[in-house]
Amino acid sequence: MAGRKVLIVYAHQEPKSLNGSLKRVAVEELSKQGCSVTVSDLYAMQFEPRATRNDIVGCLHNPEEFNYGVETWEAYKRGDLSNDLIEEQKKVQEADLMIFQFPLYWFSMPAIMKGWMDRVLVQGFAHDFPKCYDSGLLKNKLALFSFTTGGSREMYAKGGISGDIRYLLWPIQHGIMHFCGVKVLAPHICFAPEYVSEEKRKEMLIAWAQRLKTLWKEEPINCSPEWYFK
Numbered sequence: 001m002a003g004r005k006v007l008i009v010y011a012h013q014e015p016k017s018l019n020g021s022l023k024r025v026a027v028e029e030l031s032k033q034g035c036s037v038t039v040s041d042l043y044a045m046q047f048e049p050r051a052t053r054n055d056i057v058g059c060l061h062n063p064e065e066f067n068y069g070v071e072t073w074e075a076y077k078r079g080d081l082s083n084d085l086i087e088e089q090k091k092v093q094e095a096d097l098m099i100f101q102f103p104l105y106w107f108s109m110p111a112i113m114k115g116w117m118d119r120v121l122v123q124g125f126a127h128d129f130p131k132c133y134d135s136g137l138l139k140n141k142l143a144l145f146s147f148t149t150g151g152s153r154e155m156y157a158k159g160g161i162s163g164d165i166r167y168l169l170w171p172i173q174h175g176i177m178h179f180c181g182v183k184v185l186a187p188h189i190c191f192a193p194e195y196v197s198e199e200k201r202k203e204m205l206i207a208w209a210q211r212l213k214t215l216w217k218e219e220p221i222n223c224s225p226e227w228y229f230k
């Protein structure tokens with residue numbers, strides 16, 4: 001929808017990958033709609049995934065015993081987080097929608113993207129107990145996880161060997177996004193792109209572009225355990 005702001009957090013090393021193509025399709029389609037689209041291309045940025053002392057500029061709140069959660073919370077309040085975190089937080093703050101584009105790694109997101117979650121979604125900025133879940137500090141924002149798998153749709157079906165793909169989404173959609181107050185749109189999953197024909201891959205890209213055309217009309221999922229586990 002024209003005027004909306006979208007942040008795409010993208011984690012793939014290779015621009016020619018299917019993830020690269022899915023990211024390009026999203027940038028093109030959303031820009032065509034008049035959205036302003038920002039991409040955090042984590043590998044290209046050499047984004048630091050490790051949560052360390054370096055994330056706090058200047059003196060520590062408690063130099064005797066380092067506690068990452070407390071120190072980043074205090075540093076956020078003082079405006080003393082490292083520049084890369086401040087930059088990402090600005091992008092999140094401005095975004096109406098965050099799209100996370102990645103290949104599934106070990107039933108989760110790649111470490112570089114998990115590092116983005118660990119470091120950017122600091123207490124005080126994204127949540128601040130009891131301001132969590134429906135009262136999380138990022139409420140009024142939307143998130144969408146768009147990812148590719150090695151395993152087939154059948155493997156990720158309810159009775160499949162890998163189990164229902166929704167089980168894997170509980171920690172990332174519920175544990176991270178919903179915890180921060182973000183409303184979650186249904187995931188977009190391209191199953192096993194390496195093992196299908198070129199034509200099928202092209203269809204996957206067309207389907208993504210088609211979905212994006214009406215994305216702003218979608219209702220968020222019902223963020224309850226039933227959605228994931230029933």
Ligand SMILES: Cc1cc2nc3c(=O)[nH]c(=O)nc-3n(C[C@H](O)[C@H](O)[C@H](O)COP(=O)(O)OP(=O)(O)OC[C@H]3O[C@@H](n4cnc5c(N)ncnc54)[C@H](O)[C@@H]3O)c2cc1C
Binds near residue numbers: 149
């Ligand atoms: C560390 C690690 C852990 C993993 N863990 C899991 C796991 O737990 N579960 C699981 O299911 N999988 C797992 N995988 C597999 C991984 O999820 C898949 O390899 C990945 O999702 C495939 O996506 P890709 O973008 O990398 O594919 P690519 O190999 O880059 O793309 C597939 C093909 O699409 C082609 N392509 C690109 N753009 C286009 C276009 N515009 N039109 C047509 N074709 C195009 C590419 O050239 C390529 O031939 C893991 C992989 C690794 C490395």
